[in-house]
Amino acid sequence: QVQLVESGGGLVQAGGSLRLSCAASGRTFSGYAMGWFRRAPGKEREFVAAISANVINTYYADSVKGRFTISRDNARATVYLQMNSLKPEDTAVYYCARSRYSIATMKENEYEYWGQGTQVTVSS
Numbered sequence: 001q002v003q004l005v006e007s008g009g010g011l012v013q014a015g016g017s018l019r020l021s022c023a024a025s026g027r028t029f030s031g032y033a034m035g036w037f038r039r040a041p042g043k044e045r046e047f048v049a050a051i052s053a054n055v056i057n058t059y060y061a062d063s064v065k066g067r068f069t070i071s072r073d074n075a076r077a078t079v080y081l082q083m084n085s086l087k088p089e090d091t092a093v094y095y096c097a098r099s100r101y102s103i104a105t106m107k108e109n110e111y112e113y114w115g116q117g118t119q120v121t122v123s124s
Contacts, residue, residue, distance in 0.1 A: 002026040002113040004096045009118030012086055016122070020081040022096030022115055029077035033099035035111055036070060036081045038092035038120075045095065045108065049081060053102035061106075064090075086122045093117040 008020040020036070035050035049070040050059045058070055069082040079096060097111035105111075 002098060004098060004113055004115035006094065006096045006115040006118040009094060009120045011121045011123065014086060014088055014122055014124050016086050017082070017084045018086065018120060019083065020094055020096075020118060020120070022079045022081075024077045024079070024096075024098065029098075030074040031102055033102055033104040034070075034072060034079040035097045035099060035104070035106075036079075037095045037097060037108060037111075038090075039095070039117075040089070040092040043092075047106045047108065048094070050099070050104040050106060051079065052104040057104050059104055059106055083120070086120075088122045088124045091120060091122050093119050 003025045005023050012018050031053050033052050036048040037045050038048050039045040047061050051070045067085045072079045095117045096115040098113040100112050
């Protein structure tokens with residue numbers, strides 16, 4: 001069993017910053033790519049960012065590139081999403097997920113474990 005627990009969500013003003021954390025347990029963390037996805041009201045879940053097991057490769061959705069940064073601390077079995085210059089359209093429930101593989105991917109169906117999600121609300 002693998003458990004992923006997100007934290008750090010909340011209410012922020014447009015232009016502000018927030019850092020999300022995802023703590024993993026239950027299985028070796030360092031050998032798998034990790035990703036962040038989000039689901040906005042009335043929309044399907046979409047890819048946000050991903051990082052490979054060896055942290056060499058990172059990928060971002062066009063909508064967040066340049067504003068968000070994904071990182072990981074394997075010693076703490078934690079993945080982070082630093083969100084800067086937040087916009088109202090970033091409002092969503094953000095989900096942490098662990099891939100089936102070590103190589104980062106943007107494909108949702110390649111992630112097998114998911115956290116419960118944390119709400120991020122950006123006001124204007």
